[in-house]
Amino acid sequence: MRLLNSGKYYVVKKLKIITGLAVASFLLAPWIVPFFVPWSGVNCRRSEINIKIGQARYSRSLWFVTISQRLTDTRLSLALQGETVDVADIEAWHRVSTTSPGVSHSPHYRFHGALHQSHMLELFPPQQQPEIAKATLTAWQASGDDSQAGSMLQELDKAYKDR
Numbered sequence: 001m002r003l004l005n006s007g008k009y010y011v012v013k014k015l016k017i018i019t020g021l022a023v024a025s026f027l028l029a030p031w032i033v034p035f036f037v038p039w040s041g042v043n044c045r046r047s048e049i050n051i052k053i054g055q056a057r058y059s060r061s062l063w064f065v066t067i068s069q070r071l072t073d074t075r076l077s078l079a080l081q082g083e084t085v086d087v088a089d090i091e092a093w094h095r096v097s098t099t100s101p102g103v104s105h106s107p108h109y110r111f112h113g114a115l116h117q118s119h120m121l122e123l124f125p126p127q128q129q130p131e132i133a134k135a136t137l138t139a140w141q142a143s144g145d146d147s148q149a150g151s152m153l154q155e156l157d158k159a160y161k162d163r
Contacts, residue, residue: 029042038103040100041061041063041064041065042061042062042063042064043061043062043063043100043101044060044061044098044099044100045058045059045060045061045098045099045100046058046059046060046061046095046097046098047095047096047097047115048093048094048095048096049074049093049094049096049111049114049115049118050077050092050093051090051092051093051094051111051114051137051140051141052084052085052086052092052137052141053076053077053080053082053083053084053085053092053137054073054074054075054076054077054079054080054118054133054136054137055071055072055073055077056071056073056074056096056115056118057069057070057071057072057093058070058072074115074118074119075118075119075120075121075122075129075133076118076121076133076136076137079121079129079130079132079133080130080133080134080137081130083134085134085137085138085141086141087137087138087141087142088141088142088144090141090144094109094110094111094114095109095111096109096111096112096114096115097109097112097115110144110145110146111140111145111146112146113146113150114140114146114149117136117146117149117150117153118136120153120157121133121136123157123160124156124157124160132153132156135149135152136149136152139152
């Protein structure tokens with residue numbers, strides 16, 4: 001009788017160890033995996049831009065499930081006051097960056113500089129901002145990336161400073 005109980009004890013002990021290791025792996029993996037597989041959906045933050053209205057969307061994923069999402073206005077959307085600029089047949093939302101714990105850089109996306117470009121609107125007088133916002137969204141949609149808008153904003157900034 002005593003031998004049967006001791007066999008049960010070892011089975012229960014092994015089950016506890018296996019369960020503990022499984023739980024620890026599940027809880028620690030989101031902080032370890034990004035070092036080996038950066039930007040995976042195991043644990044990441046994403047930022048996106050709407051190139052038709054200028055809003056930004058920030059989301060957080062854990063185990064490939066979006067656990068939080070926040071939609072915010074940028075200088076572009078505020079300058080346009082809800083107006084939509086639709087000059088090309090292109091999707092509205094585009095990825096800007098993806099980051100993971102321990103990985104401070106992001107892959108380079110087509111609209112990688114778009115959020116920075118939206119903040120550049122602050123460099124111009126408020127009365128010019130709606131026109132520049134429309135031109136920025138138009139450039140993004142026409143070119144399919146942020147390079148044309150970046151050049152335009154730099155030229156406008158240089159011309160404004162040279163006055």
